[in-house]
Amino acid sequence: MVVSMTGFGRSKAESERFSVIVEVKTVNHRFCEFHIRMPRQLLKTEEKIKKKLGEHIKRGRVEVFVTLEGEGAVSRSVHIDWQALDEFVHHISEIKNRYGITGEVELHDLVNREEIIHIEEKETENDELERLVLAAVEEAGSQLVQMRKLEGAALESDVSQHIGLLKGNIGSVKKYAPDVVVQYRDRLNKKMTEFLAGQADEDRILTEVAFFADKADISEEVTRLESHVSQFSEIMKANEPLGRKLDFLLQEMNREVNTIGSKANDSRIAKEVVEMKSLLEKIKEQVQNIE
Numbered sequence: 219m220v221v222s223m224t225g226f227g228r229s230k231a232e233s234e235r236f237s238v239i240v241e242v243k244t245v246n247h248r249f250c251e252f253h254i255r256m257p258r259q260l261l262k263t264e265e266k267i268k269k270k271l272g273e274h275i276k277r278g279r280v281e282v283f284v285t286l287e288g289e290g291a292v293s294r295s296v297h298i299d300w301q302a303l304d305e306f307v308h309h310i311s312e313i314k315n316r317y318g319i320t321g322e323v324e325l326h327d328l329v330n331r332e333e334i335i336h337i338e339e340k341e342t343e344n345d346e347l348e349r350l351v352l353a354a355v356e357e358a359g360s361q362l363v364q365m366r367k368l369e370g371a372a373l374e375s376d377v378s379q380h381i382g383l384l385k386g387n388i389g390s391v392k393k394y395a396p397d398v399v400v401q402y403r404d405r406l407n408k409k410m411t412e413f414l415a416g417q418a419d420e421d422r423i424l425t426e427v428a429f430f431a432d433k434a435d436i437s438e439e440v441t442r443l444e445s446h447v448s449q450f451s452e453i454m455k456a457n458e459p460l461g462r463k464l465d466f467l468l469q470e471m472n473r474e475v476n477t478i479g480s481k482a483n484d485s486r487i488a489k490e491v492v493e494m495k496s497l498l499e500k501i502k503e504q505v506q507n508i509e
Contacts, residue, residue: 219457220377221509222369223247223278227361231354236347237287240354242271242362246507247279256284256351263348267355274363276459277509284351296335303334366509373504374454380501381451387490387497388444391478394486395436436478436487443474461508468502 223246231238252268271280310323329335450467453460475498479491 219367220370220374220454220460222366222373222507223461223509224369224507225362225366227358227363227365229354229357229361231350231357233346233350235288236350238347238350238354239285239287240351240358241283242355242358243281243283244275244278244362244366245281247277250275250277250280252280252282254282254284256282257286260284260286260347260351263351266348266352270352270355271359274359275509277461282355284354286347298335299333303328306331306334370508373508377454377501377504378451380497380504381447384447384494384497384501387494388440388447391436391482391487391490392440394484394490395440395482397484436482439474439478439481443471443478446471446474459509461505464505464508465502468498468505472498 223244225242225244227242229240231240250272252271254264254267256264267282267284271282306328307323313319314321446467450464450471453463453467472495475491475494479488479495482488482491
């Protein structure tokens with residue numbers, strides 16, 4: 219089964235105290251690479267998140283965004299530096315007595331000083347929060363997998379269409395290949411006859427044709443190319459990550475096509491080679507998105 223490396227999933231899990239939103243996005247990547255962004259109090263769940271998503275994702279860049287909301291997400295407490303407060307009030311009194319300043323110290327003069335009174339926030343950590351996060355990850359991951367499968371089905375259809383066209387090009391090359399030697403022999407015979415005033419050396423012609431036939435023989439390349447194409451189609455049916463295997467086979471196909479193009483001295487085969495290289499390039503673009 220062909221699975222795309224591109225996908226997205228989003229889920230929200232709630233309790234009376236917390237609300238957790240998880241978004242998971244994947245794009246193509248050579249390996250399986252996780253990037254997780256979440257509040258600090260959830261850092262201990264990072265490995266569990268990777269493990270849960272890793273059950274379904276074998277390849278690609280995985281970006282996970284966890285948002286935490288709710289009154290229970292942060293606990294707040296008031297802290298007063300009593301020593302600093304005592305010294306502040308004492309020094310205010312001394313200033314008033316030394317300079318004869320009147321007036322009273324108001325409450326807001328004290329509470330507005332952060333170095334004396336401040337509110338400390340502490341992020342909440344508990345099992346309920348972890349359970350909500352993992353539940354949201356599970357649901358978002360499920361949506362992601364479904365989207366990757368749908369994308370994969372579209373990729374498979376497109377690639378299969380190109381493979382079908384490629385098989386047609388290979389068939390044409392096989393049809394034209396035998397004519398290459400015959401046409402070369404006719405051209406050689408004509409040239410030698412003209413050069414030797416109608417007295418062509420048959421033995422020499424046969425020797426030259428045999429040498430050319432061996433040099434221009436593309437039967438092995440065509441056979442290997444057909445084998446690679448057959449393997450490619452079979453691999454796409456496997457229920458496992460396919461991308462790397464398909465990419466390797468494409469490299470081998472390109473190698474055989476290039477060799478055919480360099481060996482076959484025929485304009486019709488050259489045209490088919492151009493078409494095959496164009497198809498292989500299109501297939502490669504699609505395979506780069508396959509897991």
